[in-house]
Amino acid sequence: MIQYEYELDRRAALRRMAALAGSGAVLTGVGTAATPVQASVEPVRTQARIVIVGAGAAGLAAASRLSQRLQGARITLIDARREHLYQPGYTLVGTGIKPATYVVSTTQEYIPRGVDWVQEAAAEIDPEARKVVTAGGQSVPYDYLIVACGLELNYGGIEGMDPGLIGREGIGSIYYGPQAAAETWKTMADFAQKGGVALMGRPHTDMKCAGAPLKYTFLTDDRLRRSNQRGKAELHYLAPQKALFSVPIVSEKVRMLFRQRDIKTHMEHRLVAIDAGRRIATYESPAGRTEMQWDFIHIVPPMRAPAVVRNSPLPWQEGPFAAERWIEVDRETLRHKRYANVFGVGDIAGVPKGKTAASVKWQVPVATDHLIGEIAGKPSSEKYNGYTSCPLITRLGRAMLIEFDYQDNLYQSFPGFIAPLEELWVSWVMKTMALKPTYISMLRGRA
Numbered sequence: 001m002i003q004y005e006y007e008l009d010r011r012a013a014l015r016r017m018a019a020l021a022g023s024g025a026v027l028t029g030v031g032t033a034a035t036p037v038q039a040s041v042e043p044v045r046t047q048a049r050i051v052i053v054g055a056g057a058a059g060l061a062a063a064s065r066l067s068q069r070l071q072g073a074r075i076t077l078i079d080a081r082r083e084h085l086y087q088p089g090y091t092l093v094g095t096g097i098k099p100a101t102y103v104v105s106t107t108q109e110y111i112p113r114g115v116d117w118v119q120e121a122a123a124e125i126d127p128e129a130r131k132v133v134t135a136g137g138q139s140v141p142y143d144y145l146i147v148a149c150g151l152e153l154n155y156g157g158i159e160g161m162d163p164g165l166i167g168r169e170g171i172g173s174i175y176y177g178p179q180a181a182a183e184t185w186k187t188m189a190d191f192a193q194k195g196g197v198a199l200m201g202r203p204h205t206d207m208k209c210a211g212a213p214l215k216y217t218f219l220t221d222d223r224l225r226r227s228n229q230r231g232k233a234e235l236h237y238l239a240p241q242k243a244l245f246s247v248p249i250v251s252e253k254v255r256m257l258f259r260q261r262d263i264k265t266h267m268e269h270r271l272v273a274i275d276a277g278r279r280i281a282t283y284e285s286p287a288g289r290t291e292m293q294w295d296f297i298h299i300v301p302p303m304r305a306p307a308v309v310r311n312s313p314l315p316w317q318e319g320p321f322a323a324e325r326w327i328e329v330d331r332e333t334l335r336h337k338r339y340a341n342v343f344g345v346g347d348i349a350g351v352p353k354g355k356t357a358a359s360v361k362w363q364v365p366v367a368t369d370h371l372i373g374e375i376a377g378k379p380s381s382e383k384y385n386g387y388t389s390c391p392l393i394t395r396l397g398r399a400m401l402i403e404f405d406y407q408d409n410l411y412q413s414f415p416g417f418i419a420p421l422e423e424l425w426v427s428w429v430m431k432t433m434a435l436k437p438t439y440i441s442m443l444r445g446r447a
Helices: 010-021 057-069 087-094 178-194 212-226 248-260 357-376 425-443
Strands: 049-053 074-078 083-085 104-106 116-118 122-126 131-134 139-141 144-147 196-201 233-239 263-267 270-275 280-285 288-293 296-298 342-344 388-395 398-404
Touching: 049 057, 049 139, 057 074, 057 357, 057 425, 087 178, 087 212, 087 425, 144 357, 178 196, 178 212, 178 296, 196 212, 196 288, 212 233, 212 248, 212 296, 212 388, 248 263, 248 388, 248 398, 342 357, 357 388, 357 425, 388 425, 398 425
Parallel strands: 049 074, 049 144, 074 116, 144 342, 196 233, 196 296, 233 263
Antiparallel strands: 083 104, 122 131, 131 139, 270 280, 280 288, 388 398
16 A cells, blocks of 8 residues: 555645635636636527547537537547546656546546447548548548547657556656556655666657656655655656757746756657666667666657547648647637638647646637537637646645746736745645546536
């Protein structure tokens, strides 16, 4: 049984958070970040066929909002997954703060009444014929399509890496699921008791929760210090980018914290191969290939669009989002640029920011409002401004609440109380206790 540290007085902490939220602010973004879409007093009557591909956070939130605002629509969710996974909690499982069960629930409990669930994977999207074909061969026609199928973890993009290695040979990766996160925690905890060389980093592609590799690095450092083994350990952070974070002021703050905590950074280094038996990682940089030995390595795989989108006409054909085949949507409306009855929300959307649950919270109301406006003959003026949020844990009991948009403007959900670049206890409470209830409200169309 894992000993979970920093168990707070839940009632007192939640009372405090409830008081903060009492003004109407939502912990994954407040009204200053984008205009919240208001539900119509009367539902819009329609017989439109709406298909949603993907029953993750974005798909379920979209289904909930549409079912509330439309009357008579035939809404169909297509997804084979029975389990629903609270992915923002993977970092907490992977560092021993929460058990694996914390992130697991069922898809069924969030599906609104009246929404049909086709429990198969989507295999083909044909926007010309306006239909989705499932893995079982079922053809589902649509008038409007919302693509919310998430992304694919491409572990095969790293030579020698296989998810079956997680938890063995000092290899961890929290992204592969609850059990992988739990195995990663065991591996990291063992390293924290002994010391050695730890390699951290992120991939060259866009990724979900780009702050997670930084959180994991900070928490590994903290676990070493609490085990009195920090002096026996080297921590290296290697990334293909030129900066530690996409927002310059945040990148500089992380750089300063890494320097204070003796975490060595190697920018423009891309992980291309591992040799698990020898515990050697190979990186490519402008100077050539470099091999580094590890006692513990946390691998974040490259990420790309799932095959159902990659092999369809929907991805970007050129530009920065074409390589990983993200869906080609307008960055403000989330509407497809070539197929006006198609929308893309969540991780699959090819937009400059936004692969977080906080982004879903703002994207879905905008996309669904445009869809409903189309049905009602009243075009929507709502826009998504790129809002995203990263509760960046910097050690056990402390975090920085980082909120920003397409223009790298910093937002403050609680001005005068939470400064975005300060390591605060209350930001830790948000991440570890308050965000999951807000996330569940989002799935049910209430956030």
